[in-house]
Amino acid sequence: MLLEAEQEKLVLKTAHYKQQKRLLEREFHTLSKPTFFQRIFHTKRNKLLQMEDQLQKITMKIKNEEKEWDLLQMRSNQIRMELKKYRDSINNKCKNQGLVIPDDNYWTNSQSAYEYRQLHTPWLTDELNFERGLLFLKGMKVHKLFLIFNYKAIKSSLRLLNYRSKLDLNQTEHRMWLQHMWGVIHLITPVISTTFASVRTMYKGVGRDFIRYLFIDEAGQATPQQAAGALWRSQKVVVVGDPIQIEPVVTIDRTILGDIKKFYGIEDRFIEIGSSVQSLADAANPFGMYNNKGQWIGIPLWVHRRCLNPMFTIANQIAYDNKMVLAIKKQGKSEWFDCKGVAVNKQFVKEQADLVAEEIYQKWENTLNAPDLYVITPFTAVKDGLRKTIKKRLAELNVPKKIVNDLTRSSIGTTHTFQGKEADTVYFVVGTDQNSDGAANWSCSKPNLINVAVTRAKKEFYIVGDYDRLSKKQNYKSIAENVDQVIRPNTNRSTFHV
DNA sequence: CCTTGCATTAATCAATTCAG
DNA sequence: CTGAATTGATTAATGCAAGG
Numbered sequence: 001m002l003l004e005a006e007q008e009k010l011v012l013k014t015a016h017y018k019q020q021k022r023l024l025e026r027e028f029h030t031l032s033k034p035t036f037f038q039r040i041f042h043t044k045r046n047k048l049l050q051m052e053d054q055l056q057k058i059t060m061k062i063k064n065e066e067k068e069w070d071l072l073q074m075r076s077n078q079i080r081m082e083l084k085k086y087r088d089s090i091n092n093k094c095k096n097q098g099l100v101i102p103d104d105n106y107w108t109n110s111q112s113a114y115e116y117r118q119l120h121t122p123w124l125t126d127e128l129n130f131e132r133g134l135l136f137l138k139g140m141k142v143h144k145l146f147l148i149f150n151y152k153a154i155k156s157s158l159r160l161l162n163y164r165s166k167l168d169l170n171q172t173e174h175r176m177w178l179q180h181m182w183g184v185i186h187l188i189t190p191v192i193s194t195t196f197a198s199v200r201t202m203y204k205g206v207g208r209d210f211i212r213y214l215f216i217d218e219a220g221q222a223t224p225q226q227a228a229g230a231l232w233r234s235q236k237v238v239v240v241g242d243p244i245q246i247e248p249v250v251t252i253d254r255t256i257l258g259d260i261k262k263f264y265g266i267e268d269r270f271i272e273i274g275s276s277v278q279s280l281a282d283a284a285n286p287f288g289m290y291n292n293k294g295q296w297i298g299i300p301l302w303v304h305r306r307c308l309n310p311m312f313t314i315a316n317q318i319a320y321d322n323k324m325v326l327a328i329k330k331q332g333k334s335e336w337f338d339c340k341g342v343a344v345n346k347q348f349v350k351e352q353a354d355l356v357a358e359e360i361y362q363k364w365e366n367t368l369n370a371p372d373l374y375v376i377t378p379f380t381a382v383k384d385g386l387r388k389t390i391k392k393r394l395a396e397l398n399v400p401k402k403i404v405n406d407l408t409r410s411s412i413g414t415t416h417t418f419q420g421k422e423a424d425t426v427y428f429v430v431g432t433d434q435n436s437d438g439a440a441n442w443s444c445s446k447p448n449l450i451n452v453a454v455t456r457a458k459k460e461f462y463i464v465g466d467y468d469r470l471s472k473k474q475n476y477k478s479i480a481e482n483v484d485q486v487i488r489p490n491t492n493r494s495t496f497h498v
Numbered sequence: 499c500c501t502t503g504c505a506t507t508a509a510t511c512a513a514t515t516c517a518g
Numbered sequence: 519c520t521g522a523a524t525t526g527a528t529t530a531a532t533g534c535a536a537g538g
Contacts, residue, residue, distance in 0.1 A: 194503095195502075195503075378500085378501095379500080379501090380500085380501075380502095414502095415501095438499065439499070439500075442499065443500090
């Protein structure tokens, strides 16, 4: 821009000089026929010489300006080339690095543009993302060194953490110790995850606004009063939840709730049956939209990114009225292992555990790494049985001890334990037999337990249980309908399509 | 019936130290 | 040097309270 302005100025200047030159030439011409007197006194001659001199100067000037103009032209071309180079490199980045620039197209009001916006983060390149990851790792290293070098101070804080119940919270000094202890703990792990039920005991004696940020997940299933203690201790709060999931169950009697409302003059929406942390956060959110039912939803997220298709469809059917949109439209794997037996301990069926152990062993054999999988069950008795059986079997098969321990400790558990987590592969072991059918009915009485179990699986989902008995039950029915195939291990893996 | 977290105790395992 | 004893750490088992 600047360069162009300068060029323009130069053109004007050159034109001015050329005009001057023309005028001089004309004057020179008219003067070139000297009169008699002039010839005598040489006055004209002097004037002529003078003018000739002037003309020469102007011609020089014009030449200089022209030279400068050429120079500028060259530079301008150079800059244009450079500009093109940068443009090309940005375009390349867009193509190779997944960089999305929000131009006019990006904001178009069409379905495809909407989906594109939901699926892509603007201004982010793969490289930047990668470097950010590396930076995080470096940060973790620094953090680790910090912890190592301050081992002694940290150790005493950790001891205090274990014995914090021995503190006398009526003494100001003890309360101060507690504060400092939590300060150190938060330094070690800046993020602490817990449940509302345990905030009361865990952060007992910790005062108002001590926590910088409180993130509430699954807020649709918590009553506002459950969150009160955590909210009071926090400066800022981010609430994440799913309003289409089941509402929290309020155990307080309706009339008592009414009395509380009347006595304190509280609006209905704060304490109504069915109001949750999520519904209050939605109400407070200026950004959002109304759904079909006329509910105000704060900043809705419509794209499901975790699961591939059989799992997504099952969850969409049983929990989301088929309203969600799938981000990665790829097909995963899913099978129903029709495996039944007698429940030996409450709902635990040994045959199912043996089957899962063999499956895990095969997965391990193929990769020789700890496979990324969860074994999920609705019942603790089944969880314990699975842990024991699988640990024993894998040890027999000479799987390295460390892998076995890690796997049994962190990859086998109840549905509740795995809420908010994910793995490539999930084995959902239902357990139960004829005599414990009530427990099976309990597990599918609401969609959320099965919804959580199914949506933990990113790529592959296998359900292990009595097909004939379970597939007739609500919610299990959806799994039976969408699963790729039913496998009956007893009959030599003969398969049939549903 | 079912879950969770928390506290306590028993059991198991690995590493280190010690006696002969 | 070798096997036994000690120690420290983790894991399993159990009971309890709170809650659906």
